[in-house]
Amino acid sequence: MTLSLFGTAALCRGLEEQTRSVVRLKTVDTEVSNAEADFTIVRTSDDLKRAIQNDHKSIFAIDDGTGRFLSLEDLQRRTIAVPAQFSYLDAGDVIGIHTQSGKFRTLYRHNSRHNSFLVTERCNNYCLMCSQPPKDIDDRWILNEIRQSLPLLDKHTRTLTFTGGEPLSDWADFISILADCRDQLPKTAVQVLTNGRAFAKSEIVDAWRKVNHPSVIAAIPVYAAVDYVHDYVVQAKGAFDETILGILKLKDRGQRVEVRVVLHAQTARIISDTCRWLARNLPFVDHVALMGLENTGFAIANDAQLWIDPIDYQTDLAEAVDLLVAANVNVSVYNLQRCVLAPSVWPHAVQSISDWKNAFVAECEPCTEKTRCAGFFSSGRPRRSKAISPIL
Amino acid sequence: MARFLAAEAFSSSNDELALLPFHFERTGTEQFLVSNMVGDFIRLTENEINRLIDLKLKPGDGLYEKAYAAHLITGSLQKGQRQLLALRLRSRMSFLREVTPLHMFVVTLRCEHSCPYCQVSRQSTDRSRFDMSEATAQRALDIAFESKSSRIKIEFQGGEPLLNFSLIKTIVSAAHSRSGTLGKKVDFVIATNLALLDDAVLEFCKANDILLSTSLDGPADLHNKNRPRPGGNSYELAVAGIRRAQEALGPDRVGALMTTTEASLGRVDEIIEEYLKLGLDGIFLRPLSPFGFAIKTKQYQRYDAKSWLEFYKRGLRHILDINHHGTPFREFYSALILTRMLTDKPIGYVDLRSPAGIGIGALVYNYDGSVFASDEGRMLAETGDNSFRLGHVDQDDYRSLVLSDRLVDAISASLTQCAPECSTCVFESHCGANPVHHHATQGEALGIKPLSDFCARQKGIMHHLLQLLDESPRDAAILRRWAGA
Numbered sequence: 001m002t003l004s005l006f007g008t009a010a011l012c013r014g015l016e017e018q019t020r021s022v023v024r025l026k027t028v029d030t031e032v033s034n035a036e037a038d039f040t041i042v043r044t045s046d047d048l049k050r051a052i053q054n055d056h057k058s059i060f061a062i063d064d065g066t067g068r069f070l071s072l073e074d075l076q077r078r079t080i081a082v083p084a085q086f087s088y089l090d091a092g093d094v095i096g097i098h099t100q101s102g103k104f105r106t107l108y109r110h111n112s113r114h115n116s117f118l119v120t121e122r123c124n125n126y127c128l129m130c131s132q133p134p135k136d137i138d139d140r141w142i143l144n145e146i147r148q149s150l151p152l153l154d155k156h157t158r159t160l161t162f163t164g165g166e167p168l169s170d171w172a173d174f175i176s177i178l179a180d181c182r183d184q185l186p187k188t189a190v191q192v193l194t195n196g197r198a199f200a201k202s203e204i205v206d207a208w209r210k211v212n213h214p215s216v217i218a219a220i221p222v223y224a225a226v227d228y229v230h231d232y233v234v235q236a237k238g239a240f241d242e243t244i245l246g247i248l249k250l251k252d253r254g255q256r257v258e259v260r261v262v263l264h265a266q267t268a269r270i271i272s273d274t275c276r277w278l279a280r281n282l283p284f285v286d287h288v289a290l291m292g293l294e295n296t297g298f299a300i301a302n303d304a305q306l307w308i309d310p311i312d313y314q315t316d317l318a319e320a321v322d323l324l325v326a327a328n329v330n331v332s333v334y335n336l337q338r339c340v341l342a343p344s345v346w347p348h349a350v351q352s353i354s355d356w357k358n359a360f361v362a363e364c365e366p367c368t369e370k371t372r373c374a375g376f377f378s379s380g381r382p383r384r385s386k387a388i389s390p391i392l
Numbered sequence: 393m394a395r396f397l398a399a400e401a402f403s404s405s406n407d408e409l410a411l412l413p414f415h416f417e418r419t420g421t422e423q424f425l426v427s428n429m430v431g432d433f434i435r436l437t438e439n440e441i442n443r444l445i446d447l448k449l450k451p452g453d454g455l456y457e458k459a460y461a462a463h464l465i466t467g468s469l470q471k472g473q474r475q476l477l478a479l480r481l482r483s484r485m486s487f488l489r490e491v492t493p494l495h496m497f498v499v500t501l502r503c504e505h506s507c508p509y510c511q512v513s514r515q516s517t518d519r520s521r522f523d524m525s526e527a528t529a530q531r532a533l534d535i536a537f538e539s540k541s542s543r544i545k546i547e548f549q550g551g552e553p554l555l556n557f558s559l560i561k562t563i564v565s566a567a568h569s570r571s572g573t574l575g576k577k578v579d580f581v582i583a584t585n586l587a588l589l590d591d592a593v594l595e596f597c598k599a600n601d602i603l604l605s606t607s608l609d610g611p612a613d614l615h616n617k618n619r620p621r622p623g624g625n626s627y628e629l630a631v632a633g634i635r636r637a638q639e640a641l642g643p644d645r646v647g648a649l650m651t652t653t654e655a656s657l658g659r660v661d662e663i664i665e666e667y668l669k670l671g672l673d674g675i676f677l678r679p680l681s682p683f684g685f686a687i688k689t690k691q692y693q694r695y696d697a698k699s700w701l702e703f704y705k706r707g708l709r710h711i712l713d714i715n716h717h718g719t720p721f722r723e724f725y726s727a728l729i730l731t732r733m734l735t736d737k738p739i740g741y742v743d744l745r746s747p748a749g750i751g752i753g754a755l756v757y758n759y760d761g762s763v764f765a766s767d768e769g770r771m772l773a774e775t776g777d778n779s780f781r782l783g784h785v786d787q788d789d790y791r792s793l794v795l796s797d798r799l800v801d802a803i804s805a806s807l808t809q810c811a812p813e814c815s816t817c818v819f820e821s822h823c824g825a826n827p828v829h830h831h832a833t834q835g836e837a838l839g840i841k842p843l844s845d846f847c848a849r850q851k852g853i854m855h856h857l858l859q860l861l862d863e864s865p866r867d868a869a870i871l872r873r874w875a876g877a
């Protein structure tokens with residue numbers, strides 16, 4: 001199942017005062033809320049009647065497929081109406097909407113374990129396999145949207161991811177968002193997907209540390225043990241040096257760091273060398289994630305340089321995991337199917353693919369490992385290993 | 393669509409490359425063993441090492457990748473690798489932050505054994521002459537608690553310390569109360585032959601969480617020959633004592649140490665089996681020490697480093713096979729060196745570090761109040777050589793002892809980081825200064841390393857371990873586990 005996470009509202013009324021608004025959804029059965037941001041979900045004409053009876057001020061109508069029930073009433077209220085493919089939206093979810101155009105994005109889904117905020121599309125790397133190709137645009141409005149969203153999230157949210165682009169492009173603003181997380185969502189673990197280069201500057205690491213967030217982790221990619229290989233993958237000369245320096249400075253100040261390696265033809269063949277190097281040089285990082293490639297964004301354009309069948313690096317990956325385990329480093333393998341992994345790796349293989357873009361294929365039906373398997377990305381242009389076959 | 397650059401666009405030109413410090417040693421006609429600043433090893437051919445030194449290497453040629461990943465080269469404008477090396481070195485040397493964690497109290501010189509290689513013990517019942525007084529013990533405790541370590545270990549030595557059990561009890565309770573007021577943790581060990589072990593001792597150990605450390609040299613005939621006592625039953629008493637202590641205190645609360653003599657050399661398998669039989673989790677294959685009576689009785693010269701290495705290698709082989717058969721069992725000295733070779737843990741093991749562990753790693757309070765920089769130092773004194781006597785509990789405090797010229801001179805004269813031979817040695821990161829040993833065998837703290845049996849053993853052990861790591865995957869898997877990375 002792939003969920004649509006952005007679209008255009010058929011109707012967006014009563015919000016014209018602001019260019020953009022952040023809206024939280026609630027059900028018609030809950031008490032009338034005075035919060036400006038709260039909108040009552042209405043799926044049928046019955047819902048709508050009840051909402052009006054109970055004096056709900058703001059209506060979020062999800063098309064039932066016919067879209068006609070809205071016209072039954074003469075709505076003077078604040079109203080947003082979205083197409084039927086957004087019927088997954090539910091109480092507690094948060095969306096951001098551009099009030100004039102009606103363009104909106106789902107920012108937070110209450111019942112998902114995989115909530116992430118895109119912080120910016122700008123980045124100083126230009127990775128061969130980037131799933132979110134960088135754009136050099138002024139998108140600082142996103143930071144405001146996030147700032148408005150945080151108070152609306154469930155305080156029991158377990159984890160939240162910030163991604164980009166490079167979230168630290170406007171580092172001072174981003175770090176103030178981290179402080180907001182600390183204050184408003186103290187129980188929520190925060191993960192920041194960053195290329196780590198910003199942390200080569202001591203002032204940025206110091207600011208990060210000063211927030212003293214109880215559970216933030218910086219997830220930083222290291223693609224090789226050799227400078228130019230990493231620099232080539234991220235298409236930025238000098239990136240390796242800055243990234244390593246950044247990791248050291250974070251750890252030196254007691255901050256949590258995860259190292260991530262995306263596996264493709266440029267990194268997978270040398271993965272045991274990379275992990276031997278990590279085990280020897282950075283055994284103090286908090287976690288290492290070895291991640292199967294999501295074939296989307298730039299990865300499609302660079303298919304010739306990047307595609308490698310995971311089965312062809314199965315043994316290297318197993319050795320890599322072994323080396324990290326022997327050095328007592330926490331290691332996980334993401335996004336790879338059990339049938340392409342050596343059984344010794346299974347205990348480390350995680351069901352990592354976000355629920356909204358996770359799928360299985362016909363072969364998986366009889367597989368005894370299906371309930372533990374990561375399955376596939378349904379996003380982008382999925383490529384499959386020739387080795388996919390059920391474990392019986 | 394975006395434009396992507398090819399890999400070549402990201403390589404440094406040669407004038408941007410710089411060498412990082414490394415050590416190397418020829419291991420064959422074409423082969424070199426190379427170690428970087430923190431002791432990671434890599435093997436290079438002669439051609440490769442020459443190209444490396446001339447910086448005639450470039451991305452894609454295989455050597456560049458090897459040398460870069462091993463921190464032998466870096467970009468001259470880069471900082472990451474240098475910072476990484478600095479941080480790793482800092483971690484490796486951070487044992488220096490815990491100053492003098494070990495304090496040995498020689499509570500009596502008396503012993504009911506009469507071991508020929510024993511350096512110090514006396515067959516005597518004269519308590520007043522050879523027992524430590526309570527006043528001396530209290531002064532020694534003052535000094536021990538002055539050291540800056542957050543946690544100290546007090547080890548009771550002899551002679552046979554249990555012959556002065558009452559003083560042990562006094563010291564333990566006094567140390568506990570000081571530990572409470574000063575907020576310094578304290579652990580205890582009694583080094584005993586267990587011949588005098590009884591319920592009272594066991595109960596006391598249990599109540600105070602005291603570790604027992606004993607001697608076990610191997611099978612009965614070997615052990616009893618090494619350790620004569622009236623009744624000729626040293627072995628029987630030791631084995632019974634170990635079992636009893638394991639039962640009363642727990643299997644991990646009693647350890648055994650062996651002493652190697654000439655008679656041990658052909659019998660390493662049997663010795664190991666003894667340890668295994670007792671359910672001990674490993675053995676420390678020790679060389680014979682060249683001190684005191686051992687030198688006097690000419691034991692020391694009777695076998696050299698080469699025959700000891702044979703003994704060690706055979707023993708290690710046997711131990712690895714025991715592991716392959718499913719019983720985890722370690723050789724502790726190898727484990728120590730492997731931990732140094734495969735991790736950056738700070739290992740402050742007193743006899744294998746530079747700066748040496750004398751005084752700043754351990755202090756020894758002799759029965760008569762004199763203070764020594766190491767246990768071997770006290771043994772030398774028994775033969776009339778006071779080179780490592782730092783002072784006396786009545787005249788000195790912690791500061792005056794560790795800042796004494798005698799100690800500072802011995803430590804600074806023996807640093808492997810700048811000693812001839814050591815400073816360029818491929819094993820330097822994992823080795824140690826051994827000033828007392830070299831003083832005893834060569835008459836000076838530094839020592840001429842090509843003449844040193846210590847050096848020969850170190851090189852032999854490390855070459856051997858590296859060979860197993862490189863060439864024997866099955867053994868390597870076990871050895872890596874010992875390093876407990």
Ligand code: SF4
Nearest residue numbers: 337339364367373390
């Ligand atoms: S057959 Fe499907 S469910 Fe089974 S391991 Fe492979 S991908 Fe996973």
Ligand code: SF4
Nearest residue numbers: 814817820823847850
């Ligand atoms: S003692 Fe020998 S093995 Fe040790 S560092 Fe010195 S020269 Fe090398």
